Every structure is written in structure tokens, then in C-alpha cells.
Amino acid sequence: MDNTQKPAWKLAIRAILFVFIFALLFFWVSYLLRPVDIYRETVTGYYAEPNNSLDMVFVGGSVCFKSWAPLVAWDTHGFTSYDFATDALPPQLIRYYVAETLKSQSPVLLLIDLRPFEFGDKTFERGIKYMHREAALRRGIDSFSYSFNRLDMINSSVPKNYPRLQYVFDIAKYHTNIDKLTADNLRYSFNRWPSPTKGFTILTEHMEAVRYDYADITETKALSETMETLLRELLIYLQGIKSIQVLFIVTPYSLYVAEDQMLHNEMARLVREYGFDYLDCNGLYDEIGLDFAVDYYDNSHVNVAGALKFTRFLAAYLAARYALPDRRNDPAYETWQRASERFATELGEALSLLQENIGSEGYIDAP
Amino acid sequence: MNLISLQFLVFCIALLVLYYLVPKRFQWWLLLLGSAVFFLLTGTPYTIIYLLISIVSAWLAGRYIQTQNNRRRKRAVFIAEIILNVGMLAALKYTNFLLSTTESLVNLFGANLSLGTVSWVSAIGISFYTLQVVGYLCDVYWGISQAQRNPFKFALFVSYFPQISSGPISRYHQLEELLFAGHGFDHKTVTFGLQRMLWGFFKKLVIAERLTAFVNSVYGAPHTYQGAYIWLGTVAFLIQLYADFSGNMDIVLGLSESLGIRLTENFRAPLFARNVQAFWQRWHITLGAWFKDYVMFPILRSRAWAKMGRRLKTRFGKNTARRIPAWLGMLVLWVGIGIWHGNGWQFIFQGLWFFCIIVLGQLCAPLFDTLRRKLCIREKSFIWHLFQSLRTCLLFAVGLVFFRAQSLNHAFGMLFSAVTVFNPGAIFSVQTLALLGGWENLRIVLPAIALLLFVDVLHARGNSLRAWAARQNIALRWVLYYALLFAVLLFGMYGGGYSPGEFIYGGF
Numbered sequence A: 001m002d003n004t005q006k007p008a009w010k011l012a013i014r015a016i017l018f019v020f021i022f023a024l025l026f027f028w029v030s031y032l033l034r035p036v037d038i039y040r041e042t043v044t045g046y047y048a049e050p051n052n053s054l055d056m057v058f059v060g061g062s063v064c065f066k067s068w069a070p071l072v073a074w075d076t077h078g079f080t081s082y083d084f085a086t087d088a089l090p091p092q093l094i095r096y097y098v099a100e101t102l103k104s105q106s107p108v109l110l111l112i113d114l115r116p117f118e119f120g121d122k123t124f125e126r127g128i129k130y131m132h133r134e135a136a137l138r139r140g141i142d143s144f145s146y147s148f149n150r151l152d153m154i155n156s157s158v159p160k161n162y163p164r165l166q167y168v169f170d171i172a173k174y175h176t177n178i179d180k181l182t183a184d185n186l187r188y189s190f191n192r193w194p195s196p197t198k199g200f201t202i203l204t205e206h207m208e209a210v211r212y213d214y215a216d217i218t219e220t221k222a223l224s225e226t227m228e229t230l231l232r233e234l235l236i237y238l239q240g241i242k243s244i245q246v247l248f249i250v251t252p253y254s255l256y257v258a259e260d261q262m263l264h265n266e267m268a269r270l271v272r273e274y275g276f277d278y279l280d281c282n283g284l285y286d287e288i289g290l291d292f293a294v295d296y297y298d299n300s301h302v303n304v305a306g307a308l309k310f311t312r313f314l315a316a317y318l319a320a321r322y323a324l325p326d327r328r329n330d331p332a333y334e335t336w337q338r339a340s341e342r343f344a345t346e347l348g349e350a351l352s353l354l355q356e357n358i359g360s361e362g363y364i365d366a367p
Numbered sequence B: 001m002n003l004i005s006l007q008f009l010v011f012c013i014a015l016l017v018l019y020y021l022v023p024k025r026f027q028w029w030l031l032l033l034g035s036a037v038f039f040l041l042t043g044t045p046y047t048i049i050y051l052l053i054s055i056v057s058a059w060l061a062g063r064y065i066q067t068q069n070n071r072r073r074k075r076a077v078f079i080a081e082i083i084l085n086v087g088m089l090a091a092l093k094y095t096n097f098l099l100s101t102t103e104s105l106v107n108l109f110g111a112n113l114s115l116g117t118v119s120w121v122s123a124i125g126i127s128f129y130t131l132q133v134v135g136y137l138c139d140v141y142w143g144i145s146q147a148q149r150n151p152f153k154f155a156l157f158v159s160y161f162p163q164i165s166s167g168p169i170s171r172y173h174q175l176e177e178l179l180f181a182g183h184g185f186d187h188k189t190v191t192f193g194l195q196r197m198l199w200g201f202f203k204k205l206v207i208a209e210r211l212t213a214f215v216n217s218v219y220g221a222p223h224t225y226q227g228a229y230i231w232l233g234t235v236a237f238l239i240q241l242y243a244d245f246s247g248n249m250d251i252v253l254g255l256s257e258s259l260g261i262r263l264t265e266n267f268r269a270p271l272f273a274r275n276v277q278a279f280w281q282r283w284h285i286t287l288g289a290w291f292k293d294y295v296m297f298p299i300l301r302s303r304a305w306a307k308m309g310r311r312l313k314t315r316f317g318k319n320t321a322r323r324i325p326a327w328l329g330m331l332v333l334w335v336g337i338g339i340w341h342g343n344g345w346q347f348i349f350q351g352l353w354f355f356c357i358i359v360l361g362q363l364c365a366p367l368f369d370t371l372r373r374k375l376c377i378r379e380k381s382f383i384w385h386l387f388q389s390l391r392t393c394l395l396f397a398v399g400l401v402f403f404r405a406q407s408l409n410h411a412f413g414m415l416f417s418a419v420t421v422f423n424p425g426a427i428f429s430v431q432t433l434a435l436l437g438g439w440e441n442l443r444i445v446l447p448a449i450a451l452l453l454f455v456d457v458l459h460a461r462g463n464s465l466r467a468w469a470a471r472q473n474i475a476l477r478w479v480l481y482y483a484l485l486f487a488v489l490l491f492g493m494y495g496g497g498y499s500p501g502e503f504i505y506g507g508f
Helices: A008-033 A038-048 A064-066 A070-077 A090-103 A115-122 A125-131 A134-142 A148-157 A164-167 A172-180 A185-188 A225-239 A258-275 A302-323 A331-361 B006-023 B024-042 B043-069 B073-110 B126-142 B153-158 B172-178 B187-220 B227-258 B276-280 B285-301 B303-316 B316-342 B346-373 B382-404 B408-420 B422-426 B429-437 B437-458 B465-471 B474-491
Strands: A056-060 A082-086 A109-113 A244-248 A276-280
Touching: A008 B043, A008 B474, A038 A082, A038 A090, A038 B382, A056 A064, A056 A090, A056 B276, A070 A082, A070 A302, A070 A331, A082 A090, A090 A109, A090 A115, A090 A134, A090 A148, A090 A225, A109 A225, A109 B429, A115 A258, A115 B043, A125 B227, A125 B382, A134 A148, A134 A164, A134 A172, A148 A164, A164 A172, A164 B006, A164 B382, A225 A258, A225 B153, A244 A258, A258 A276, A302 A331, A302 B346, B006 B024, B006 B187, B024 B043, B024 B153, B024 B172, B024 B465, B043 B126, B043 B153, B073 B126, B126 B285, B153 B172, B187 B227, B187 B316, B187 B408, B187 B429, B187 B437, B187 B465, B187 B474, B227 B382, B227 B408, B227 B437, B276 B285, B276 B346, B276 B382, B285 B303, B303 B316, B316 B346, B346 B382, B382 B408, B422 B429, B429 B437, B465 B474
Parallel strands: A056 A082, A056 A109, A109 A244, A244 A276
Antiparallel strands: none
16 A cells, blocks of 8 residues: 555655556557558558658648659659548548648648539538448548547548447557457557558559540539538638648549549649639540550549559659659658669569550550 | 537536536535536436425424434324325336236236326436435434535435435445535545546447347347357346446446545446345445445334244244244345335346345255265365356346346246247357347447456455555556547447447436
């Protein structure tokens, strides 16, 4: 009974220390139990990047990490970038991804994927249900490290009738993973582990996609009220960040209808209204060099071959318009060079695999 | 506000901090406020009116009984107040039972009566606080306690939030001093209380909830699961109920202890009792004690019983004259306990089962003793104790079939199936394993049950684990606390689409 007579301040310090150690263990165990998949790897890889080491960050949905290969851009133009994104990211989460980005990085350029707004507009009762799909919310939120930004994201993005506390303390959902722990879980138990591809996911399957050209459509179609409000909120939020340039982008995809182009035109109008840059790649298939017979993984995403072409095109586009530095000769970025060399090998294997998948019906116009 | 929720934990921590920050003379006011908030957030808010009626009427009646010299008036007010409180409980909880029973009885004679049902919402904990109020009135009437002068203090006694929803059933004279006295912060008291709460969460989330699915499956489909399934399901229910209710009590008593208010214990390692009577002296102790003190003993002391005893003595001798009135008093007690547990015939039969087992136990005690001696088993041997404890647990578990089954027919059907269908292989079948949640569940729940029994053994031998832990160095102590905390967090059944059920005794 060593502490019954202890002074109050000693007991208070002990209590604080006990809670502090508990919190540390709690966070560690929470991270340990979270599932390890490509979405989490993308986020934890971002946390593992050294502070202020990225020149460009691509924020958005799955098109980011399936289209943009940061190590290809490094190889061709020498700037560092990262795909800070997750699959089917609900549009209301984008601003929190941006906030998370800016906590540890001060990139020259932020690339924002606009397709979450387009998806939100087109599907599930024009946005509300799309925004509140539990799986997408979980994917978007659960990989984040514990922080006030994460708390804000949950408070503003998760409907009140959802068990919000189980989002805040995701151990409530994932504690049953205790039976399924692997060495991977241990690696990710601090919620930071380098992504060898800088967030990029290699896709080696293909589908024959159909090409539509609607670039000449100039009419606009109003976004749903929900999506327009969200986009405006994001634009206003970004306006408050003076130090960074922002480019809003629509990546190239198939199953592209005239109405989509009208939505893109409307989004372009809104984006420009707030003084930001906009790029719709669906009018630039030839400039990118996309072959719809081999470069697509599905209707929404390019495969590794398409990503290679898209990255080269976009890297050149960005390098020409923004002050993105070439760091290839900077010894401080030697790790990027090594990563690029490893990635080149992986890329070669992936392209061969893709070629095998395509068979004799087509060929990859790869380097 | 479920006791198994983060809201409740936050509520408790906030209250605990405030409790030790406010001046001591305001502490009981804070508890009263906390109790009101808890009541309003937990149950249906308008049912607070039932609670208020009980509080106001019992306070007035208590004051009147205390100050009135006229015995007849005193008695009239006392009886009226008892009728009001018990009547309110009966109306809110047993009206449908009465309607359906009347309907069935009348229809036995060929009528086609349909009385329908009522859907009155009763206040949370009405079965518990009504007994407290009745106990208080009896104590005042009998002169055991002084009536409380302050209506707000009396309101706190009735509605004290840790115990209102599931007990223990406190006596006014035991709680009075602790409840209204100021309590300074005492590290040991607070930490011991919190540790006990944590142990309660472990019992509920790691043991009781992990057995819920299996018990629900067996009791939900008694025609599918027969014979050995029923035995296994019933033993599982005994463990589930014990972990659930005693876990509930650990949370309640732990919380109260951390506020400096020690409530009466409700469990004392019942699974190690050697006969059913002793089991009930260790299981839901305050309920049994209440019925003894306020129902059975007054009956045994009554003139009618004394008269019956005298008549029996002249006809059948001293031994019978002593036993029969006592057994009849016990019969009333067990029927009362049965009715208190629920509004169905199965609960009355549950009471009758325990009554019969206790009486048979008393009658057969010499027989068992002879048998033991012939088998050359020492009375204090481990084997004999083990046999007695297992026998007691089994007999108690059979009684629980009435408690858990959906109806009396179901209960009898299950008991019939349990003794007529011989399928011991089912216990080890793949289906049983699947029902129990597979090895993934068993490898957590079995060690947890072993830990529960180990702790109970220590308690039964008078060892306090908390006191032992407090004597260890800080590193070991904290490792133990963190281990228990994370055992609850990692192995508990909660979250991810799973909502832990309310405590089984929480809906009374």
C-alpha cells in the first residue's frame, strides 16, 4: 500500500502518466489491428515520407494511385510526388486529406482529383448515399493516424446516426483481427511504413475500352446541391492556403458520356471562379497517347501501361507550368533514385505480365 | 445510457471528477443530480413520474409513520403505502400476466374471452427500487430506522444511479450514513473501485457476451437442439448469467466504491456453494435477504403461523411443528422471488423448483451423509466438495431453464428433452463447435472462465486480489492493469456491428 499517503500532486502525475502510457499503447494496438491492404499502405506510406520532402501531392480517389506513378515522374522530370488517396474517397473527405498533407509537407503543387464530385453527383441519389457509404468512409478514415484532423473529419463526414465513436476508436471495429495478425500488421503498427511505389498501385490486367470524344461540348450541367456545396467549401478552404498552387484534374477514363463532359465543364467553371487551375484529360487522349485497346484496366482506371503514358504526359505538363524542382542530382534525394531503379525493374515485369495478359491481340507501346 | 457504453464511462469519469472537486456538503446533491440525469438518459424519460410517485409518497408516509402516535392510523398509512408501491409495480409489470392468466382460466370453461394486452412502459429498475422503498417503510414502521427528514436525501436513497437499474437492493439504515456523508478523495478507494469496474467489464464483455450466441441458439430453437445441447446450453447459461450479473454488480459496486460508498455485496463465489440453499445465500444475496427479512420472517412471526405451529406440535410432534411452518414460509418466499423475476408461470415454477430442491436437500441430508460414510469419503475432502459444488450448480442450472425459457411449456419441453434424448456425442460435434463460435471463440472464453473461477476461489478463501496487487511494485501493478484493460478491449465482444446486450438483470 505504497501510495495511500502520497501527496496529491504525486498522485496526479501518476494518474497522468498512467493515462499517457495507456494512450500510447492504445494507439499502437489500434494501428496493429487495422487491416493491411493497398489503401492503408498508401496512407501509411505517406506518413513515412520525410517532412517537407514532396514537391507534389495527388489527393483524391482511386484514379490517383492507379494513374499517377510518382517514380516515373521522378525518372523523367526529377520532382518528388505522392498519391495520397484511397479507393472511392467520399468527396467530403478531400479537404481533410489536404489538411493531413499540409501537416508534414509543403509541396509546390497540390493535385486534386475531381472525380469524387462527379461520382457523387451521378450515383446514389445525387450524392448523399454516395457520401455516406460505410465501406468508403471506413477506407477513407480508418488508415489515418489519430489526430484532431481525423476527429474533425469524422465529426463532419460521418452521419450522426452512424456509430461515430467506433470511427474515432476504430479498435471497436478491428479488435476481432487479433486472430488474424501477421508480420505485416507488426510492420504497420506505428501507422507509417514506406511505400516502395510512393502510393502507386500497379495494375497488370486490361480491358478493351471504348473511346468517346466529347471535348467539343461546351454546355454545363449543374452539380447536385450537395456536391456543389462540398466543392465550393473545398475551394474556399484551399483559397485560405496561400503558399501552395492547386490544380484540379479529371483523369482520363472510358464509359464517358456527354453528360459527364457537361459536369466537367461546370466543375471547371467553379474551379476557375475561385482562381484555381483546371485540367480535363478526357480531351487529351491523343496527347497522352492512350490506346483504348490495351491501356485500360476497367472503365474508370488505366492499367500500368496507361499509367505510364499518363504520368509522362502529366509530368511534362506540370513541369512546364509549375516551379517543380529537378532533384535528381540532389544527394539528399538519393533514396528516390534507388527507389526509382527498383521500380523500373518492377515496372518492366509488370509490363511483361500485362503483355502476356493481352496476348497477341495487341501490344504495349511501352519504352 | 447502457452501462456498457463509452457514454456511461464518460458520464462516470465526469461525475467522479466533479464529486471530489465540489465541497463535501454538496456531494450528495451532485449524486442526486447525476441520478436524475442517468435516469432520464437511460429509460423512457416520462417514466420518472413513477419514480417520483414512489419517492414522494414513501417520504410522506415515512414521516407520518414516524411522527404519528396512533397505531391504527400508522398501520393504515403503512399498508396503504405498501399497496401503492407494490400495486404500481404489479400494474406496470404484471398486468399482462394477469390478463393472460384470467383469459386462459376462463377459456378453460369453454368461453372465448379475449382481454388483449396492455403496453405500459415501466420505469427502469422499478423492481429494485420498489423493494428498497418497501424495505424503508417496514424499517420505519418497525422502528429499525428513523424516517428521513429531507425529501431530497430520500430521493437519492431511492434513485442512487449506480444501483437503480440492477441493484443491489440496499437497506436505508446501511446506506444512509455513507450516502449523505462527505467523502474526501482517497486514492485506494478510487482505484480499487475502478479496478472492480474493469473486472466487471471483463466478465460481461469477454465471458457473458461470448456465450450469448450459443445460449440464444439453444433456447431459441429447443425443438432443434435437444438432449445434450440443452444440458450444454443450460450450463453455458449458468456461466453467462453469472458473468453477466456479477459483472454488472462489479461495475455498480466498483463505481459506488470509487465514490466512497460501499454497497452491499450481491455475490460471494456462488459456484462453489455445496447446496442450493447456500448457493442462494451467495447469489443475488440482497434479493434473498430482502425476501427473508420483509416477507418470510414477518410471516413466521405472525400470529397465524404461531397458531399453526402450536396445532402441529400437538398433532405431529415438535420436529414437524418446527419444520412445516418454516417450509410454508419458505414457499411464500420462493413464490415471491419467482414472481419478482418475471411475469410468467415459468418464473413461479422456477421459485417452486428451488423451494422443492431446498426442502429435499434438508430431508435427504442424512441420507447423503450415510452414503458418503459408506463410500469412505471424508467430509472435508476435495472430491466431496467438488461433487457437492457440481451437484449444486447442476440443480441451480435446471432451475434456470425456467428463467431462460420463453414459456413454461418451453421449459418443460426442454427439461423433458434433456432427460429423454440421449445424444452425448452432440457435445463434441462440429455443429456444437460452430454454435459456440468455433475455436476462435473457445480459446478466448475458456481461459476467461478459468480466470473467473480462479479469482472466485481466491475470494472464497478470503484473499483480495486488489489488495495483493496494491502491495506489488508499481511496474507490476500497472502491467496487470494494462493487461486487464487490453484484455477487455481486444477480447471483448463489442463494436463492429455487434452491440453488447443489456445486462440480463438490467431490465427488471
